[in-house]
Amino acid sequence: MSVELTSVIAATTRWLLRAYPPVGGPLSAALAEAQARQAVTVAAWLRYPTSLDAGLVSLLGPGGSHRLDALVGARVDLDPADDAWRSWVDESVASWAACLLGEPALAEAAVAAAAAGEHGSQTPVRFHRLTAPDDGDRSAAGLLRHPDLLDRVAALYRDELRDRLHADPAGRP
Incomplete structure (x- = not known):
């Protein structure tokens, strides 16, 4: 994984888990975090x-979580101690x-494209929790995988x- 993306990946994963908390x-x-991190x-x-x-x-910064927080109904008075990591959340x-x-x-389709790219070719990784979640994964990440809640x-x-x-609009590559 590109070292430059480590902060973005960590912060954005953390944001997703706060917005769509695991059940259980x-x-x-841990299962929900693995799925979020892979995605x-x-x-x-x-x-x-x-x-x-x-x-x-990494140099310019990704923009932060402000608009995302508003979209999911996060409280306006978010903890100021969270500002540092929230600034590394990448909206896109x-x-x-x-x-x-x-x-x-x-x-x-995304995993196949990522594997063929520069980052994927440097670090061959299987993303099975993302592409082939088992019942335990689905149960742990019920909110995180719910299409209506994510929309x-x-x-x-x-x-x-x-x-x-x-890909076409139906999501088929």
Whole structure:
């Protein structure tokens, strides 16, 4: 994984888990985090496909979570201690990750595209929790994978993701 994307991936994963919390105990939390991290990693690799792109977002910053917080109804008086990590949330990456979590066919196409890119070719990784979740994964991430709940966030950049993947509107590549 590109070192430049580490902060974006960590912050955006954290944001998704706060917006769509796991159901259950510590094991469910770990399973939901693995799914969110895989979706965010694939989305970040697609959004910033080269080391140069990743370096630029690292230098300029991704923009933060303000609009996303408003979309999911986060409290206006968010804890100021969270400002540092929230500033590294990438709105487009969160939107693309939401698309991948809610649309299995799109997730398959995205993983294939990411694997063929610069980041994927440097680090061969299987994203099975994203593309082939088992019953435990689905149960742990019920909110995180619910298409209706994800739609506000996913709709922000869904068309751009489909364009990137050359997919049709139904999500088929």
